[in-house]
Amino acid sequence: MREFLAQVFSAEVWGYVLPATWQTIYMTAISTAITIFFGLLFGILLYITDKDGLHPLPIFNKIFGAIINSVLSLPSMIVILLFLPLSKMIVGVSYGPKAFIVSLSIVCIPIFSRMVENSVLEVAKGKVEAAKAMGASNLDIIFKVMLPESLPTLIRNFVVLTITLISITAIAGSFGAGGLGELAVRFGYHRYRSDILAAVIIVLLVVVECLQLFGASISKKILKKRHLV
Amino acid sequence: MVALFIEIKNVSKKFKNHDQEFDVLKDINLEIQKGDIFGIIGFSGAGKSTLIRCINRLETVSSGTIHIGNHEIDKLSKKGMNLYRQKIGMIFQHFNLFDSRTVYGNVAFPLEVAGKSKQEIKRRVTEILELVNISDKKDFYPGQLSGGQKQRVGIARALANNPDILLSDEATSALDPVTSLSVLDLLKDINKKLGITIILITHSLDVIKYTCNNMAVLEDGLIAENGSVRKIFAKPSSETAKVFIKNNADLAKFDYLGGGDGI
């Protein structure tokens, strides 16, 4: 056991694990940024075009919602493979972390869009009414009411999104995306290097736990500041 | 002083739910004078909220017209409507303050929306917080305030853009009797000081008696009667008004025995 632990923390193992960690962080960070941008946009679009929304467009809303749902209902692995050619068109390569950013974002944008939609739906209807009664435009209502009011919920959803993304990068890893997922498959699975697998697990646990704590504490801090807890 | 200000003519409102239609307002006619405090009373579901929401166009009428001053409000464009709404304040039973903003930020909101400058906002917010007597809570969040304080902030926010009309939808229904009184006093005070026309919805006769000059009784989407508060109290003609006045008298007896809440 001692020997195994020493091996897990050896320079050789971390020589593999550290670069892979950076690849995973790189993929996750950029995909997260893209996902947040489009997820906020699409989530708000879903919210305002609903038949009870600020600017009802029922037909658009139905079609758009159906597209989001169909991507949501496919297994992430399939979506990744499906959009690899598109990735190649946009970033020029079809392997390595960079190539998978587009696919990963496409997997996650529908998830985050629905999260955003649900977060803003939680904002009490009366607040929107009040803003309307004061002559606020739809943009005012979105940026001055919906988003600030739902910020604590959005942050918690953001953390769940990031964690989901990390686990999806692992799936992408088995198709040549690099990162911790690929390392786990290549060494842990094909070469029975349980020391490397153990190190990968340790890194993932630590990263996910840190994200979780970080998100929860910021969200809580905002709620405390607003005296809502 | 006495000038026709709000004129509601043959207003009807239907709601469609699935294939069913509900006539929520049926041929409403009302005239409200400038500077009046006008009460609308009725049982729950009578259509009171729907009626005042038609005045600031949170609802659109199905037929009929509403004139305010020289404007026919159902003819306004979307932009025109937002400008018009800035001149009508509204307060709510559950206050509807923004939890993400301090008292200052809540009152600043309508001014930001109206495109006022930072200095202008600061000047106005300070002034209006003083008027409603809550300056000391300027940096508090709504989560730190009592119900009465929240409604004062709600009133300050509604008054920020110097509206001509204040709509009050059961603004004291969630408050205890003593706090209700102080909020009603504040409404009377701003009506006197600023000359704002107030339309006040309530299901409490005491609120009407204490605050309003004129009133209308709404019964299942119809105006059962309207006129001066004194006249209706002396000689109610509608079933609803009679029931309200009788219950009120019973409650007063109950009050005398040490229970019940007056307002």
Ligand SMILES: Nc1ncnc2c1ncn2[C@@H]1O[C@H](COP(=O)(O)OP(=O)(O)O)[C@@H](O)[C@H]1O
């Ligand atoms: N958006 C809506 N859709 C369908 N029915 C509604 C809607 N808003 C109000 N109603 C109905 O209109 C009636 C009057 O409601 P409301 O004006 O809120 O009454 P009040 O304020 O007097 O209690 C109620 O029967 C209510 O169910």
Ligand SMILES: [Mg+2]
């Ligand atoms: Mg109501």
